[in-house]
Amino acid sequence: MYSISINPERDSPQALRRFMQTYDVGPGWTFLTGSQADITLLQRRLGISPADPTNLRGHNTSVIIGNEVTGQWIRRSAYENPQNLVELLTVAMRNYAPQTSRRSQSYAVAGEVIDNSRGSYLFRTRCVTCHTIGGGDRLGPDLAGVTDQRPQAWLSRWIREPDRMIAERDPTALALLARYRNLPMPNLSLGGDDAEAIIEYLRSQPAAHAASAPSHAH
Template identity: 30%
Template sequence: MNSFLSRTSYWVLALFLALAGSATAQDATSAATVSQQGVTPGGAAGANPATGGGDAAAIQAGDALFKANCTQCHAVNEKVVGPALAGITKRRQIPWLVKWVKNPAKVIASGDEYAVKLFNDYGKQQMPSFALSDQEITSIMAWVTSQEGQKTVADGGGAGVTKENQTATDGQDGSGAGAGKYADVLLIVLVVVLIVLVVTLVIIANLMKDVLRGRKDLDGRDVEILEQRFDWAGLYKSTALRGIVGAVVALALLYAGVQSVMAVGLTQGYQPTQPIAFSHKLHAGENNINCAYCHTSVYKGKSANIPSANICMNCHSQIKTESPEIKKIYRAIERKQPIQWVRVHNLPDLAYFNHSQHTQVGGIQCQTCHGPIQNMEVVYQYSALTMGWCINCHRETPLNTKGNAYYDNLVKLHDKSNNAVPFTVSSNGGTECSKCHY
């Protein structure tokens, strides 16, 4: 009987490994396909290459810049919040467009006839300024020119994508979804098969025992093995087991006590109810609105400011104007009262923190500290924001010193004594007390 059960167990194990290997291979194939197609999570799939006019690299760069800065209000071949951009380089010269993108208020104030007419035609709704270089603006215009005349379909963000790109993207998404669905079905079937096999083995074992009990040629030792039962009473009365259980319970209580004491003053997971039901998932996730569009000082200020109501009205003067939540913005503007947003991320006054130093100089992405903000319906504090959390980041994050002569001698001195260790924020004094407490 033991030999039979052993062989059966081997076959079950082999079947499990074969099915699991098949599911893993399917997932790996799907991942490889996605990698080959160049689609990354949260990224823009199927970027349209240059189709004419302008340098291919510039057009590709313009595509990314347009999606990061312009898609909230503009499309190429159709009107969204702002006018359609098709033919913009024919209506206006590039130098004028550069001035307009960098500071539209200044162009309007100068009395420029075209700018004033545009301002009045769109309900005196002023486009925000963008800190883009001349080359970046030129790249955007090159991409816009390459997209003129192509049919567009809505992409959920209001800006529209070309029909060809949409078809390619749909095909990729469908393929990925089909592969994922196949893997899920395979895993469910695998679990069901394993449950059936376990039940079958138990039934077979009980049948074999019944067969053996009916035999008359078994000696006393065989009968003893066949009828043996696990001594639960002896296990319960065991002094060693009671000691182990007591020690585990004591350690668990001690650990819980220490954790509760260490968590005093921590607000990780804090998720207050806001006065207006604003969804980051909808705005930053589905509509791909750049963080800096609303939090205008995120790359240049000590703190990332809370957006004012007029930034909301850049879009919502024309979009969802009848929504009960949007009407709260109208009421705040009419009463000339700021919206009482509840602050989520709070640092103690004894700690100095500069937001732009991390985002602009350090190149830290929003999600590093704020978590998957683009997936949050209601924002909550994702990270611990403790001193230890900050220090660990300073110890592990390498500094980008290329092209900055300020760091040349520091890097040389560091490499001379610690050549095997990367030059991190800590190497530059980023863990000294006076860096944050002074």
């Protein structure tokens, strides 16, 4: 996977390396920069409108998947169902290989049914990169039991506008910022209904997860 800077004046190779270290970026994810002319040309070749580096909310959130052997390229939403992306990568984009037949299996080996609620979907697509529920801290805190530790009104606003709460110097927001390497929680442009769906999903998680929740979770 490649991430390409749209602001080469700011994003020097040294700055990109610091970013990778801050966010614990591992092998397989390469950060690139270059001249502004080359970056603009690449955006146009990929069918992406040149982005305004001063508008952080104007970035394109598409994922472009390509097969160099066949020359097949597909653009998908970064928030698409992960199962659909897996299907593209393993079947549709694998040199058009047909799906092999599989023998019938017992229901005893069936996987766990996925929670298809909106809260679950939002957590998987917006939150899971930085948070777990009972799996320990990542870039942000473990969220197990958070609905018992924080007032719902505070949680709802924190999910919707963390940047404003930090700017207003909310004590809890500042404490979390200091504890987690000064990495601010991003504003994901979620609405009130989205926040409530996420909170309800967190509240519905097994009690075993909540029992292991650290006291600093938000």
